[in-house]
Amino acid sequence: MSILNLRGNAEDPAFRNAVLRALKLELPVQPCSSVADHLYRLVWVGPDDWFVVGPKDQASAIEATLRGELAGTHHAVTDVSGGYTVLHLSGRPVREVLAQGCPLDLHPRVFKPGSSAGSLFFKASMWLWQTDVAPTYEVLVRSSFMGYFWLMLERSTQECGLVTRRFQ
């Protein structure tokens, strides 16, 4: 995956419009929200802080497009693809699996497609968002925690089985 960190002033319309022009997605400015299309994910991680997730090997292109549109506004774009990785988790038991190590309330009444949250999976920090009602979640984890995260995921899925697939 291509993963970038975007910082800027959410209250500045010029900043929001530049992101919209670059990614064709409305910047999520509500706390704990996210937007997604067939290419990109834009995830709120703080009031001036977002993750941009895109297809593999696109980080430089996304960075260049963002920088081009954001020129003149107060911003920072950083390619962090080497430091993070994204997992897609889907299936009926996935809420129960996550609940074993995550304190978030993931009931569909509370957490739904378009929601996002920074939280913990056991001792590892993660950023989580939901992309559909299946439910499918995407989890952004620091690469250095991936071994630990995977180990805990394997343990948490012992009762329901774990099927792995590689995404492009």
Place this chain on the structure above:
Amino acid sequence: MLQINCPWCGLRAEIEFTCGGEGGIVRPTATETLSDAQWGDYVFMRKNPKGLHHEQWRHSSGCGRWFNALRDTVSYKFEAVWKIGEQTPAAAVNHVHTGEFK
């Protein structure tokens, strides 16, 4: 599990947060004029009350923001939370640090 109300994210589990101790302590500006006693007061002396305490907390696993909290050290109840720079809520006015050093 104790839940803490992050002013940005709403109610979240305590394990997502870090306590940063007493809140509102202002770094003195004219440091060359401070006496040793004043420096000591700024660096070391904390209120440590039994009861309502103005604290700074950070939603470290969530949005990463620091915020103000008024917490009862006896019951552990959070009486108020407010963002950095936001107006102090009425409940907390008499408990926030004045920024003055002895």
